[in-house]
Amino acid sequence: xxxxxxxxxxxxxxxxxxxxxxxxxxxxxxxxxxxxxxxxxxxxxxxxxxxxxxxxxxxxxxxxxxxxxxxxxxxxxxxxxxxxxxxxxxxxxxxxxxxxxxxxxxxxxxxxxxxxxxxxxxxxxxxxxxxxxxxxxxxxxxxxxxxxxxxxxxxxxxxxxxxxxxxxxxxxxxxxxxxxxxxxxxxxxxxxxxxxxxxxxxxxxxxxxxxxxxxxxxxxxxxxxxxxxxxxxxxxxxxxxxxxxxxxxxxxxxxxxxxxxxxxxxxxxxxxxxxxxxxxxxxxxxxxxxxxxxxxxxxxxxxxxxxxxxxxxxxxxxxxxxxxxxxxxxxxxxxxxxxxxxxxxxxxxxxxxxxxxxxxxxxxxxxxxxxxxxxxxxxxxxxxxxxxxxxxxxxxxxxxxxxxxxxxxxxxxxxxxxxxxxxxxxxxxxxxxxxxxxxxxxxxxxxxxxxxxxxxxxxxxxxxxxxxxxxxxxxxxxxxxxxxxxxxxxxxxxxxxxxxxxxxxxxxxxxxxxxxxxxxxxxxxxxxxxxxxxxxxxxxxxxxxxxxxxxxxxxxxxxxxxxxxxxxxxxxxxxxxxxxxxxxxxxxxxxxxxxxxxxxxxxxxxxxxxxxxxxxxxxxxxxxxxxxxxxxxxxxxxxxxxxxxxxxxxxxxxxxxxxxxxxxxxxxxxxxxxxxxxxxxxxxxxxxxxxxxxxxxxxxxxxxxxxxxxxxxxxxxxxxxxxxxxxxxxxxxxxxxxxxxxxxxxxxxxxxxxxxxxxxxxxxxxxxxxxxxxxxxxxxxxxxxxxxxxxxxxxxxxxxxxxxxxxxxxxxxxxxxxxxx
DNA sequence: GAAGTGGATATACC
DNA sequence: ACTGGTATATCCACTTC
Numbered sequence: 001x002x003x004x005x006x007x008x009x010x011x012x013x014x015x016x017x018x019x020x021x022x023x024x025x026x027x028x029x030x031x032x033x034x035x036x037x038x039x040x041x042x043x044x045x046x047x048x049x050x051x052x053x054x055x056x057x058x059x060x061x062x063x064x065x066x067x068x069x070x071x072x073x074x075x076x077x078x079x080x081x082x083x084x085x086x087x088x089x090x091x092x093x094x095x096x097x098x099x100x101x102x103x104x105x106x107x108x109x110x111x112x113x114x115x116x117x118x119x120x121x122x123x124x125x126x127x128x129x130x131x132x133x134x135x136x137x138x139x140x141x142x143x144x145x146x147x148x149x150x151x152x153x154x155x156x157x158x159x160x161x162x163x164x165x166x167x168x169x170x171x172x173x174x175x176x177x178x179x180x181x182x183x184x185x186x187x188x189x190x191x192x193x194x195x196x197x198x199x200x201x202x203x204x205x206x207x208x209x210x211x212x213x214x215x216x217x218x219x220x221x222x223x224x225x226x227x228x229x230x231x232x233x234x235x236x237x238x239x240x241x242x243x244x245x246x247x248x249x250x251x252x253x254x255x256x257x258x259x260x261x262x263x264x265x266x267x268x269x270x271x272x273x274x275x276x277x278x279x280x281x282x283x284x285x286x287x288x289x290x291x292x293x294x295x296x297x298x299x300x301x302x303x304x305x306x307x308x309x310x311x312x313x314x315x316x317x318x319x320x321x322x323x324x325x326x327x328x329x330x331x332x333x334x335x336x337x338x339x340x341x342x343x344x345x346x347x348x349x350x351x352x353x354x355x356x357x358x359x360x361x362x363x364x365x366x367x368x369x370x371x372x373x374x375x376x377x378x379x380x381x382x383x384x385x386x387x388x389x390x391x392x393x394x395x396x397x398x399x400x401x402x403x404x405x406x407x408x409x410x411x412x413x414x415x416x417x418x419x420x421x422x423x424x425x426x427x428x429x430x431x432x433x434x435x436x437x438x439x440x441x442x443x444x445x446x447x448x449x450x451x452x453x454x455x456x457x458x459x460x461x462x463x464x465x466x467x468x469x470x471x472x473x474x475x476x477x478x479x480x481x482x483x484x485x486x487x488x489x490x491x492x493x494x495x496x497x498x499x500x501x502x503x504x505x506x507x508x509x510x511x512x513x514x515x516x517x518x519x520x521x522x523x524x525x526x527x528x529x530x531x532x533x534x535x536x537x538x539x540x541x542x543x544x545x546x547x548x549x550x551x552x553x554x555x556x557x558x559x560x561x562x563x564x565x566x567x568x569x570x571x572x573x574x575x576x577x578x579x580x581x582x583x584x585x586x587x588x589x590x591x592x593x594x595x596x597x598x599x600x601x602x603x604x605x606x607x608x609x610x611x612x613x614x615x616x617x618x619x620x621x622x623x624x625x626x627x628x629x630x631x632x633x634x635x636x637x638x639x640x641x642x643x644x645x646x647x648x649x650x651x652x653x654x655x656x657x658x659x660x661x662x663x664x665x666x667x668x669x670x671x672x673x674x675x676x677x678x679x680x681x682x683x684x685x686x687x688x689x690x691x692x693x694x695x696x697x698x699x700x701x702x703x704x705x706x707x708x709x710x711x712x713x714x715x716x717x718x719x720x721x722x723x724x725x726x727x728x729x730x731x732x733x734x735x736x737x738x739x740x741x742x743x744x745x746x747x748x749x750x751x752x753x754x755x756x757x758x759x760x761x762x763x764x765x766x767x768x769x770x771x772x773x774x775x776x777x778x779x780x781x782x783x784x785x786x787x788x789x790x791x792x793x794x795x796x797x798x799x800x801x802x803x804x805x806x807x808x809x810x811x812x813x814x815x816x817x818x819x820x821x
Numbered sequence: 822g823a824a825g826t827g828g829a830t831a832t833a834c835c
Numbered sequence: 836a837c838t839g840g841t842a843t844a845t846c847c848a849c850t851t852c
Contacts, residue, residue, distance in 0.1 A: 295836085315837085399837040428836085439840030440835070461835090462839090541835095545838030552838080560839065590835045590841085637844065645834050645842050660833060660843075667831060667845090717831070728829045728847050765823095768846065793844080 002170060005029040006036065006146045007184055008138055009254050010305050011129040011391050013103075016157045018074040020103045022132045025166070025284065025303045029143075031187075033252060035164045035284070035303070036146060037157060038172040040135040042103045044110055044124040045418050046096040047088055052117045057083065057096075060115050064098060067112050069105045076105035087417045088120070090474035090501060095418060103128045122418050130409065133389055136175060140392055141385045143180035148172045163285045164303070165249075183528060184382070186254035186305075188212060190371030193265045194363045196348050198745055200264070201271025204237045206348055207360060208244050208269070211367035212251055218364050219243050222348065223356030231360060238276035241269065248282045248304075255305050257374045259328045259366070262308035262397075266299035267291055298397060305393050307381075309373050312396045316384070316403075316538070317377060324666040324716075325751055332369040335376050341365045379531035387535050400538070404546040405553055407539055408506065415502040420473075420553040431550035437489060437561035441568040443575070443588035445633040445642035449683070449801055450586055452597040453649065454605050455625035456578075456612075458571070460537075461591035462544035463511055465566045466559070468618025470496050472503035472547065473556035487562040494558045503547075503554060508619065510539050567591070570620060577612055587633060587647065592625060594647075602627065626651060630684045634797035643797070650684035662794040666751075671712040672790040675699050679795055689802040696795060697809060703786055713781050713790075716751045731756075731772040738774060756785040 008026040015021075024036040046064070048057065061081050069076040079099040086095045096118075100109055110124040126134075133139055148170035151161035161169035190211040197203035207220035221234045234240040248256070258265045270289055273280040280288045284303025292298045299306050314326055323330040329340045343362035351359060385395045388403055389410040398406065409419055423431065458464065465471070469485055475497040477484055484495040514536035521529040546552050548560030571593070575585050578595055587594040597605060605624070612622050631649040633642055646660035656677075662668045663677040675696065682692040702708055717732035723740070726733045732752040740746050754772045757779030768789075773779045796806060 401838050404838075432836090436840075442834090442841060457835095542838055545840095547838090548840090549838045551836070564840075592835080636842095643843065659835095662844090665832060665844095720831075726829085730830065730846060732831090789845085 001147060001173070002150050002168070003145065003147050004034065004168070004170065005178065006034060006144050007142065008036075008140050008144070009186065010303065010393060011132065011140070012302060013128045013132070014157075014160065015074070015102070015104075016160070018076070018102055020128060021157060022129070022136075023160075023164075024138065027187075027254065028168075032167045033254075033284070033303075035161070035166045035169045036138075036148065036172050037151065037160070037169065038132075038136060038138070038175075040132050041099055042101075042106065042128075042131060043097050043099045044106050045086070045122045046098060046110075046113050046118045047086075047120045047122065047418065048094045048096065049117055049119045050093075052094070056117055057094075060117055061096065063115065064096065064113060067109055069108050071105070074102055074105075076100060076102040076109065078109065085416075087415060087502075088122075089420065090497060090499075093119075093418075103131065122421055125422050126409070126419065129391060130406075134410065134413070137177070138175055139177075139386070139389045141184060141382055143178040143184075145176040145178050146170065146172060147174035160285075165284050165286070166303075183379075186378070187252065188255040188257060188371060188374055189215075189248070189251055189253040190367040190369075190374060191256060191258050191261070191265060192363060192366035192370060193268060194359065195268065198264075198747075200267050201275065205240070205268065205272050207363050208240065209360075209363045209367040210244075210247055210251070211364070211371040212253065215251065216364060216368070217247065218360045219247070220360065223360065224353050226357055226360070228357070228360070230364060237272065238278060241273050241276060241278050241280070244269065245278075245280065245282055253304060255307055255374065256301060257307040257309055257370050259370050259373070260308060260310040261306070262296070262298050262311060266306065267297060270299075300393065305391075305396075307374065307392075307396045309370060309377065312377065312381065315397075315399055317380065320534070328366065328369055332373060336369065336372050338369065338372070340369065379527040380534065383528065383531040384535045384538075387532070387539075400542045401546050401549045401552055404539060404542045407510075408503070408554065411506055412502065415505075417502055422553055423551065423555065428550055431555060431557070434557055437548075437557065437564060438568075439564045440590035441571055441588065442590070442644045443585070444644060445587040445647070447633050447635045447642045447797075447801060449630065449632050449687070450596055451630050451687070453586065453594055453628040453631045454597045455592060455594050455628065455649075456574075456609065456622050457592040457625045458567075459621045459623050460511055460514075460540045461567055461571075461620075462563050463507055463540040464618070464620045465563050465570070466543060466547075467504045467508045467511065468620055469562065469566055470498060470501055470504045471556075471559040471562050471566075472496075472501045473554045473559060474503060475499070475501035476556050476558055487565055489558065489561040489565050494562060496559075496562065503543075507540065507543050510536050510543070511619065514540055570616070574612055574616075574622065577615075578608070581608055586631070589645065594631065597627065628652075628657070629654075630687060632680065632683060632798065632801060634801060637793060637797060648680045648684060650681075654685065656681060656684065667715065667717050668794065669713050669715050669755075669786070669790050671699070671703075671708055671786070672794040674712070675791060676794040676798070679798060683798065689799060689804060692799070693804065693809070696791075696799075699791065700787065700809060703783055703791065706780065706783070708781070708786075710755060710775065710781065713755045713786060714753050714775055715755065716753050719746065719748060719750050719752050722748060729769060731769040734769040735772055735774055742774075744774075755779075756782045756789075758782045 006026050006028055008024045010025045012023045013020055022038045028034055064081055065078050067078050079101055082097040084095055084097055086093055106124040110121040113121050151169045151171055153162055193208050194206045195203050206222050207218050209218045216230045217232050218230055219232045219240050221236050221240050225233045234243050266289055270280055283301050287302045289299050289301045321334055323334045333339050341362045385392045388407045390406045477495040477497055480495055487494050517529055517533035521533050544563050547556050575588055575593055578585055583595040585595040609624055628649040628651050633647050636643040649657040658664055663673050678695055679692040683689055719736050723736055735754040736746050736752050753775050756771045757773045759766050759771055
């Protein structure tokens with residue numbers, strides 16, 4: 001018997017003699033890699049219809065016990081059954097707990113339970129690992145005291161411990177959770193490859209870089225055997241791949257991380273290993289990485305958690321970022337203040353001997369960035385994993401809805417609730433066809449420049465509405481009854497039970513924890529507390545969307561529609577209250593309200609806030625977002641009324657807060673964005689338009705004199721689908737086509753860059769796309785286009801607030817029809 | 822062939 | 836297909852006269 005302190009990093013399972021066993025990989029306190037082998041009860045639920053007599057139940061139990069699945073590799077059967085009182089979607093039910101011998105047959109066994117006394121069958125569609133974690137409570141990234149039997153080249157479990165390359169392989173006897181404050185730091189290796197081709201496996205891999213703690217290497221068979229402290233020379237590609245395997249085994253990481261490595265680096269290495277007849281046996285049991293089929297490839301390595309940083313950043317982390325793209329360069333600059341090294345890609349055959357060193361450095365830097373980004377993001381991954389309780393591998397790739405759902409699944413036990421099934425097939429189609437419901441309320445602003453503005457906003461508005469009014473699948477009632485909450489959605493009236501449902505109650509816990517950790521963080525700022533608080537915030541914000549998402553187990557469109565309806569009702573009520581106190585409300589969007597403070601003191605505003613809060617129901621809460629010196633709202637470009645979702649504010653410390661304007665839109669050229677930003681700044685700082693107009697005149701003159709650098713005029717637009725799929729051929733699609741013709745790689749999701757050039761033959765009116773050119777294409781920028789289609793639209797509505805006649809500013813251009821009514 | 826309109830598309834706000 | 840709805844603005848595609 002051996003006792004160890006252990007932290008689980010990754011989970012896997014295997015079959016031995018028809019039974020399932022879990023393999024859990026992790027580390028001990030001393031830093032040794034360990035594999036645990038354990039098993040757990042596997043069961044599914046059959047929910048009985050109400051009021052089934054005991055003798056009838058006994059009959060069914062007998063039949064259930066006889067169920068057998070005879071497949072080629074195993075015979076699966078029902079081991080035993082138990083009757084339990086459980087909850088299911090707001091109802092108390094009697095349910096049969098059916099223990100089965102092999103997890104893989106859960107679905108098939110469920111399909112055989114078709115007796116008319118059985119209402120529903122559940123929990124046959126959870127992953128084995130989820131079931132294991134739920135059952136044995138050996139949660140990822142928590143510390144445990146494990147007691148077990150050392151398997152030392154034993155024949156137990158078919159000798160599985162022989163092939164696993166860990167110091168210890170332990171058959172678990174006892175698990176005890178340990179309170180542990182120290183933050184676990186995994187042994188991490190960042191990696192990146194360089195190739196001539198972008199298509200997976202098409203050309204040879206030129207080099208592979210690896211970066212860990214005090215560890216950096218570039219493995220290569222190129223570059224004339226350049227000597228350097230980090231370059232490791234190999235004789236050819238095959239030799240280098242063997243070297244890659246050896247280096248990984250020797251470093252023995254917990255985590256292998258790259259940027260877009262699911263979609264490129266890992267499958268590429270695998271493909272090249274295959275071409276060279278090499279087994280890429282980097283798995284801890286000498287297995288090769290496996291790749292999931294489907295639209296998004298994911299690469300899994302046994303015993304090493306492969307993290308594709310790009311996936312996690314895109315689905316979860318991007319909301320905390322300002323970067324205009326999620327390229328490694330942009331993300332690293334923002335999070336680390338560090339960039340990729342400069343290297344202009346060219347085919348390896350065209351690289352001069354002395355240039356290789358730069359290429360190696362470039363390759364190394366990408367791995368350095370991956371390694372550092374991982375370290376930066378680790379607190380978030382760690383906390384999210386501990387809170388949601390799914391393996392790290394899944395947490396780093398799961399969508400928002402999956403994160404919410406997994407949180408629910410792992411926190412249902414205290415509600416004695418049977419887990420609802422996933423929708424499939426027809427059900428999903430039906431849900432997707434449902435009519436959309438009315439969403440948020442947005443108040444039409446009156447255009448103008450305003451002084452002394454106060455901004456209120458509701459804290460986690462939709463979340464607090466769900467909790468306050470108990471809106472969920474299990475509390476939804478089809479019919480009107482006594483004591484139900486009535487909500488109007490469109491012309492329909494719908495009802496919700498007042499007795500608390502598990503979903504709103506769970507969300508209430510989440511909101512409470514978010515508050516608690518946010519407070520703790522402000523008192524003691526550190527990355528872990530920030531990540532913890534952010535994780536709960538994430539769940540809070542996603543809960544509303546989850547209930548309206550067609551793929552959700554706990555989908556209830558009425559609950560989502562009611563959340564929006566009640567949010568509208570209460571923000572409108574609050575606006576009225578503020579107006580009744582004599583304030584002019586300028587603007588409101590979903591959960592925020594802007595109004596003119598006038599001569600009223602900040603204390604008076606705080607008192608108003610307190611008054612409002614006293615009358616708000618449940619956990620709903622209005623907060624002060626801030627006071628602003630000035631703000632500007634403009635008209636729509638089409639029409640004469642105020643534009644929603646477009647405004648700019650300046651606070652008392654002269655910080656700008658700009659929403660919706662071209663300044664914050666990446667598909668406008670830099671010149672237009674910078675000019676607009678400057679004009680907004682000058683107007684908001686000075687309270688009038690004089691300096692702004694001076695500035696604008698300068699810019700216009702520069703454009704006319706062709707003094708603007710091309711860089712400032714480049715327009716960037718994302719290619720969101722493949723070129724052939726476009727029905728409307730816009731400039732960026734035209735350019736993407738041209739790039740392809742010129743052998744410039746064009747990827748889905750890429751930002752296409754172009755500028756608008758002066759047409760060569762002036763007599764014909766050309767479409768914009770006909771004037772679009774790639775940045776490196778020769779041409780002169782089209783003065784008229786940049787004045788009329790970029791600068792003017794970005795400032796016109798702002799200056800309109802001051803009744804400025806822009807025609808005069810643009811004199812000489814007769815076609816500029818601004819005020820032609 | 823110009824003018825007007827609606828659709829397609831991209832991006833932002835909350 | 837991988838949370839929801841609301842909104843602005845551009846450019847193209849098409850219709851109409």
